[in-house]
Amino acid sequence: MTEFWNEGDPIADTAAPDGPIETRWERRQFGAKLVNPANRRKLTVIVVGTGLAGGSAAATLAEAGYHVKSYCYQDSPRRAHSIAAQGGINAAKNYRNDGDSIYRLFYDTVKGGDFRARESNVYRLASVSVNIIDQCVAQGVPFAREYGGLLDNRSFGGTQVSRTFYARGQTGQQLLLGAYQAMERQIGLGNIEMNARHEMLELIVVDGKARGIVVRDLVSGEITTEMADAVVLASGGYGNVFFLSTNAKGCNVTASWRAHRQGALFANPCYTQIHPTCIPESGTHQSKLTLMSESLRNDGRVWVPLSQEDKRNPSDIPEEDRDYYLERIYPAFGNLVPRDIASRAAKNVCDEGRGVGPGGLGVYLDFADAIKRLGRKAVAEKYGNLFEMYERITGEDPYKTPMRIYPAVHYTMGGLWVDYDLQSTIPGLFVVGEANFSDHGANRLGASALMQGLGDGYFVLPNTISNYLAAGPFEKVDQDHAAVRQAREAVQERLQKLLSIDGDRTVDSFHRELGHIMWEYCGMERTEEGLLKAIGLIRGLKEEFWQRVKVPGTGEQLNQNLEKAGRVADFFELAELMCIDALHRRESCGGHFRAESQTPDGEALRNDEEFSYVAAWEYYGADGKPTLHKEDLDFEYVHPSTRSYK
Numbered sequence: 107m108t109e110f111w112n113e114g115d116p117i118a119d120t121a122a123p124d125g126p127i128e129t130r131w132e133r134r135q136f137g138a139k140l141v142n143p144a145n146r147r148k149l150t151v152i153v154v155g156t157g158l159a160g161g162s163a164a165a166t167l168a169e170a171g172y173h174v175k176s177y178c179y180q181d182s183p184r185r186a187h188s189i190a191a192q193g194g195i196n197a198a199k200n201y202r203n204d205g206d207s208i209y210r211l212f213y214d215t216v217k218g219g220d221f222r223a224r225e226s227n228v229y230r231l232a233s234v235s236v237n238i239i240d241q242c243v244a245q246g247v248p249f250a251r252e253y254g255g256l257l258d259n260r261s262f263g264g265t266q267v268s269r270t271f272y273a274r275g276q277t278g279q280q281l282l283l284g285a286y287q288a289m290e291r292q293i294g295l296g297n298i299e300m301n302a303r304h305e306m307l308e309l310i311v312v313d314g315k316a317r318g319i320v321v322r323d324l325v326s327g328e329i330t331t332e333m334a335d336a337v338v339l340a341s342g343g344y345g346n347v348f349f350l351s352t353n354a355k356g357c358n359v360t361a362s363w364r365a366h367r368q369g370a371l372f373a374n375p376c377y378t379q380i381h382p383t384c385i386p387e388s389g390t391h392q393s394k395l396t397l398m399s400e401s402l403r404n405d406g407r408v409w410v411p412l413s414q415e416d417k418r419n420p421s422d423i424p425e426e427d428r429d430y431y432l433e434r435i436y437p438a439f440g441n442l443v444p445r446d447i448a449s450r451a452a453k454n455v456c457d458e459g460r461g462v463g464p465g466g467l468g469v470y471l472d473f474a475d476a477i478k479r480l481g482r483k484a485v486a487e488k489y490g491n492l493f494e495m496y497e498r499i500t501g502e503d504p505y506k507t508p509m510r511i512y513p514a515v516h517y518t519m520g521g522l523w524v525d526y527d528l529q530s531t532i533p534g535l536f537v538v539g540e541a542n543f544s545d546h547g548a549n550r551l552g553a554s555a556l557m558q559g560l561g562d563g564y565f566v567l568p569n570t571i572s573n574y575l576a577a578g579p580f581e582k583v584d585q586d587h588a589a590v591r592q593a594r595e596a597v598q599e600r601l602q603k604l605l606s607i608d609g610d611r612t613v614d615s616f617h618r619e620l621g622h623i624m625w626e627y628c629g630m631e632r633t634e635e636g637l638l639k640a641i642g643l644i645r646g647l648k649e650e651f652w653q654r655v656k657v658p659g660t661g662e663q664l665n666q667n668l669e670k671a672g673r674v675a676d677f678f679e680l681a682e683l684m685c686i687d688a689l690h691r692r693e694s695c696g697g698h699f700r701a702e703s704q705t706p707d708g709e710a711l712r713n714d715e716e717f718s719y720v721a722a723w724e725y726y727g728a729d730g731k732p733t734l735h736k737e738d739l740d741f742e743y744v745h746p747s748t749r750s751y752k
């Protein structure tokens with residue numbers, strides 16, 4: 107397959123300490139260089155993104171005394187996409203005394219990620235999880251409590267313990283308000299310079315180090331260059347490459363992609379999480395899909411009619427004519443199997459013609475038993491706002507009739523490659539939260555993204571970045587430095603190009619078509635034939651985009667078409683790399699299911715012999731191909747085994 111990529115040298119994570127896993131993080135912290143508090147004031151750090159990862163990082167760095175410049179494209183930092191997170195955040199507190207521990211969270215996460223994540227990172231994530239809850243409680247985050255006053259927990263897929271902390275169905279919102287207030291305190295003190303409605307459009311690299319960014323003021327259109335001693339990207343995930351996803355409409359890959367073009371390797375781009383419980387698509391008018399939190403699978407039972415011919419109302423279908431297929435196939439985990447497994451199982455029953463609702467693309471999520479067992483009031487207390495949201499969107503009352511759900515794109519495990527210090531392959535460029543690839547392997551367990559974002563921002567990055575900054579402050583870079591000028595001019599030229607095409611197709615129509623190609627050939631199931639077809643289609647569509655796209659308006663004003671056009675242009679390049687990554691990985695693992703690699707009973711078949719590595723891609727070279735660098739994964743503690751949730 108070298109027609110599509112080159113093989114490069116292997117890559118290693120040299121920042122990770124070895125030795126006993128329990129003390130690796132402590133030893134890394136002790137070994138890292140520190141910056142004296144008086145010197146921190148002289149150092150400036152740019153943080154792109156104000157979601158849970160960027161908000162917590164900016165607040166903590168400023169609290170430590172660094173000067174922080176923060177950017178987001180929304181009108182307020184607290185509108186970052188993290189606010190949409192519903193279900194909860196994991197932590198190994200073992201409040202339920204049900205056998206949980208840091209080791210068990212570590213074990214579940216490595217296994218849940220289908221043995222494609224680094225053990226060192228995952229162990230650290232599990233260790234800091236307990237601090238996150240303390241930090242957030244101290245900030246006043248109103249986590250749900252039990253009658254006795256203790257913080258309540260619930261279960262999420264892929265685990266047999268209750269370790270998910272939640273604030274009704276608004277966990278992300280409440281956590282983000284905590285991080286935002288911590289940021290606001292530092293904005294008030296003058297330590298954070300907040301730049302809302304500014305979009306990063308390029309990374310500035312000077313003498314091999316990340317030294318700044320080019321941003322566009324989204325209201326006035328002004329392009330400026332912003333300099334610093336280090337740059338942190340906390341710009342979120344790229345699920346919107348599929349057009350329809352549960353992500354906020356604005357989520358995009360531009361910040362990461364620009365860094366990738368400048369030399370930062372992009373890891374495992376094809377690992378996409380498809381979430382099993384979303385409201386099914388209702389028509390071509392739709393521009394986004396809505397998630398129904400996974401927490402609902404704690405009490406909701408998933409089923410379809412036993413027979414393809416059965417078109418009765420769900421309430422008229424007796425128990426013996428129903429197939430609770432997750433409970434049947436996976437009795438140990440039942441409705442709480444991990445997301446990749448639940449999504450594929452839903453696809454399989456729909457492919458068999460047993461799906462429900464319009465087009466047969468749906469399965470039931472039924473609360474009748476839970477209401478009988480717990481009472482309507484208790485169910486409403488746990489899930490009331492989710493039920494209300496479902497009713498508003500579908501017009502159906504889930505207290506009376508089962509919800510209809512179907513899988514949808516939700517999260518991207520891939521992202522910029524980072525070492526244990528969360529530093530990319532460009533010195534001085536750090537990446538946190540969903541934008542990096544670090545902790546989830548091929549599949550993220552529910553409630554672990556919030557944990558990772560806050561772990562990175564509150565606890566990991568503020569410690570590791572000092573090791574880099576200890577060599578600063580770095581030499582001042584003038585605005586007319588050749589690298590700065592070139593970066594600024596490149597942004598201006600690109601915007602001008604987009605505006606000047608003046609074609610006859612909208613940006614959205616291109617994006618929708620690209621998303622369709624991605625869902626069809628690089629979605630829940632991938633084949634070599636389909637991926638080859640997708641690469642051809644994407645290349646053709648990209649060419650057409652640069653000839654026919656119509657971007658009305660000018661660059662000197664608020665112009666959302668121009669913003670979208672730049673993002674979609676980057677999605678085209680990313681989409682091709684995702685397909686190449688999916689093509690090269692001739693195994694099934696987690697969120698990447700290759701139809702050619704399955705067991706006789708249709709389960710994912712991993713190939714540890716050949717593919718137990720992180721695929722870190724270097725941007726396309728002059729020959730038009732990306733270069734693959736492999737980082738081998740070692741499993742000293744959780745030995746790769748066939749994942750079985752039966």
Ligand SMILES: Cc1cc2nc3c(=O)[nH]c(=O)nc-3n(C[C@H](O)[C@H](O)[C@H](O)COP(=O)(O)OP(=O)(O)OC[C@H]3O[C@@H](n4cnc5c(N)ncnc54)[C@H](O)[C@@H]3O)c2cc1C
Nearest residue numbers: 155156157158159179188193194306342539540553555556
């Ligand atoms: C509907 C939904 C529900 C979810 N529920 C849960 C849950 O219950 N538990 C869980 O653990 N996870 C959940 N997730 C996943 C989780 O919410 C995300 O992975 C996480 O919030 C990402 O946080 P982040 O800080 O990395 O990025 P985001 O919150 O996406 O923030 C990105 C930030 O970067 C900024 N940005 C991006 N590009 C640029 C640019 N070029 N220039 C300037 N600024 C830029 C944005 O303005 C924004 O401030 C859910 C996801 C969805 C879609």
